[in-house]
Amino acid sequence: MPMYGDQGNKLVQHAKRMQNLAHLPPYQTELVRAVTREVRDLDKDVASLLEPFQGSFDPSADQSTACTLLVNHLSMRRNKRCLLAYHRTRTDKLEELVWNGSDVLDLAGQQAGGGANGATAAADGGASSSLSPQEEDYVRQYGDLLAAYKGQWTDIDLTGSLEPPRDLFIDVRVLKDAGEIQTEYGAINLTKNSQFYVRQGDVERLIAQGYLQKLG
Amino acid sequence: MDIDDILREVDPTFHAVPQEKRNLQELTRAWIAERSAPELLPWPADGLFERVNDSIKRQIEKVEEMTGDMDPKTNFALIVIQTELERFKYLVRSYVRARISKIDRHTLHYLSTDALRARLSEMELAYATRHQALLHNHYLSSFLSSFPSALQNLNDSAGINMVETPDLESAVFIRLLKDTLVEGRGVDSDGAMDGRESDIVILRWADAKTLVENGSAELV
Numbered sequence: 397m398p399m400y401g402d403q404g405n406k407l408v409q410h411a412k413r414m415q416n417l418a419h420l421p422p423y424q425t426e427l428v429r430a431v432t433r434e435v436r437d438l439d440k441d442v443a444s445l446l447e448p449f450q451g452s453f454d455p456s457a458d459q460s461t462a463c464t465l466l467v468n469h470l471s472m473r474r475n476k477r478c479l480l481a482y483h484r485t486r487t488d489k490l491e492e493l494v495w496n497g498s499d500v501l502d503l504a505g506q507q508a509g510g511g512a513n514g515a516t517a518a519a520d521g522g523a524s525s526s527l528s529p530q531e532e533d534y535v536r537q538y539g540d541l542l543a544a545y546k547g548q549w550t551d552i553d554l555t556g557s558l559e560p561p562r563d564l565f566i567d568v569r570v571l572k573d574a575g576e577i578q579t580e581y582g583a584i585n586l587t588k589n590s591q592f593y594v595r596q597g598d599v600e601r602l603i604a605q606g607y608l609q610k611l612g
Numbered sequence: 613m614d615i616d617d618i619l620r621e622v623d624p625t626f627h628a629v630p631q632e633k634r635n636l637q638e639l640t641r642a643w644i645a646e647r648s649a650p651e652l653l654p655w656p657a658d659g660l661f662e663r664v665n666d667s668i669k670r671q672i673e674k675v676e677e678m679t680g681d682m683d684p685k686t687n688f689a690l691i692v693i694q695t696e697l698e699r700f701k702y703l704v705r706s707y708v709r710a711r712i713s714k715i716d717r718h719t720l721h722y723l724s725t726d727a728l729r730a731r732l733s734e735m736e737l738a739y740a741t742r743h744q745a746l747l748h749n750h751y752l753s754s755f756l757s758s759f760p761s762a763l764q765n766l767n768d769s770a771g772i773n774m775v776e777t778p779d780l781e782s783a784v785f786i787r788l789l790k791d792t793l794v795e796g797r798g799v800d801s802d803g804a805m806d807g808r809e810s811d812i813v814i815l816r817w818a819d820a821k822t823l824v825e826n827g828s829a830e831l832v
Contacts, residue, residue, distance in 0.1 A: 432755045439760040476763055477774075479755050487750065491716070534750045541746065545739045551668045552701050554708060561698040564691055597698060 400438075400471040403431045404478030411485040420489055423528040428479065435475050438468045490527075490535050494542055497555055497604055556600050566596045567611040574607040635663050636700070643707040645824070645831040648785065650817050651778040652714045652722060655733040664704060671697045711736065719744045720766065720775045780818040786829040787812050795819060 407427055414421055442465060446453055455462035527535070546554050574586040579598045586592070586607065602608045638660050646653055671693060678690045715722055715732065719740050722728045729737060748766060756764050766774060787810060788794070794807040796815035807813060812832065813820075823829040 428755055432758050435759055435763070439763075472760075472763060476756075476759065480751065480766075483751055483754055484747075487747065528754065530750055530753045533753075534746060537746050538743070541739065541742050545735065548735050549665075549704075549708070551665065551672060552704050552708075554705055556701070556705055558706055558709065560706075561695075561702050564695045564698060595694070597694075 400434075400467065401474050401478075403427060403434060404475045407431060407478045407482040411482045414485055414489065420486065420493075420526050422526040423486070423531060424482075425528060428482070431475050431479055435472050438472045438475075442468050486531065487534060487538075490531060491538055494535060494539050495555055497601070553600070555604075557604070561596060564595060564597075565593055566599075567591065567593055568599055568603070568608040569611055570607065571609050572607045574602055577602070631663075632667060635660065635667060639664055639700075639703050639707070641830065643703050643710075646707055646710045648831040650782045650784070651780060652711060652718075652728075652731050654731040655711075655736065661704075661733075664700065668697065668700055668704075671700070712739070714778070715740050716743065718776055718778055719747075721777045724775065780821075781816050783814055784817045784820050785812060785814050785832045786820050786824065787832045788823075788829045790828055792823065792828045794823065 407424065410421070410424055410427070445461060445465060445468075453461075542555075569591050570586045570588055573588050576583050576585045577598065579595060584592060584594065586602070591611070599608055603610055638656070642653075642656055642660065675690060675694055675697065678686050678693075715736060722732060723740055723744060732740060751766070752764075788807045790809050792807050793804060794813055794815070795804045796802065796813075796819045805813075813829075820829065820831075824831060
């Protein structure tokens, strides 16, 4: 049997590694389940250890049992923290993606579906997405929450660029066809490889989504 | 220029800082302070954001009004106004997001007491409450629900408190707005100095807080 907390430690390491990754690695369904199982087993152990005492356990009379109980309790709590940390790191990442306006659910599907990445993801249990179903729910709900919050700031796009604006107009190059956009100086047709001098506020979204590239 | 203009020019109240500019100053200050302080500062209570939002709205309307005009003079004015508008928007956005990021990091802490809750605006309070509920739900459905019920809380305080709090001991830079005594705790020994107006000092936020709150200093 693995040492107490070994599995939890693995989760934390996963979380730590994830912080420096650009994409979200597949959800560790097995590991999460194993850690949760460990907690339940420990809890059962505690219950069966305490059973003969009928609620009148005196720690100083039976020090070895007391010690076992303490270790069990601490391991359970530690595992809980590991799980929380793992999930929180992932949700933080997901929230960041939601704020950036990327379609997280779509993205996750693509990642898992394409190339070598897809093979490993499929091997991990046939999941088509690197998100757990609960995470997909979470992303959806958080997206709604953010939209509701943003909606109260009618004139300001909260998800806009956090770089201080320097120039009103900027040069952009079109990386992908984005169709026609309306500006107050008339319509511009954004075809690939063309270059425009446009108002930053008009194209911010398109830059964030990767249709346009800001020059100079 | 008629007589009224001349009279107005010598009127001292006319040269007082106009409301628009005061708004900008307050906003800039709030923004700088919020970005430098390690913990969430109170949401400005005097309706600053209503005023700022109003003026943004007015500016947008003005821009729309002027757009039809092709006169180069209005065009130039238009560019100036739009640049100003973008800057205003940036300040508000950056300020709001700085707050959101602090609230997200220590949600339970800011929701824990009434005094802390009072620092949030109504919108932020709604957001924080909902966000925390979402997170808790997510934990519950992912693993927490199969835990023994005694372990399902998110605010255990046995051992290390589970609710993380912002680090009030981290360092901030402040500029003194008037002569005052500055006291700071150090690692080895505490220090005190007679600060002069416009001195810039670095010290722990916990020590700087009172100075900032009573208006003797501002964050930079």
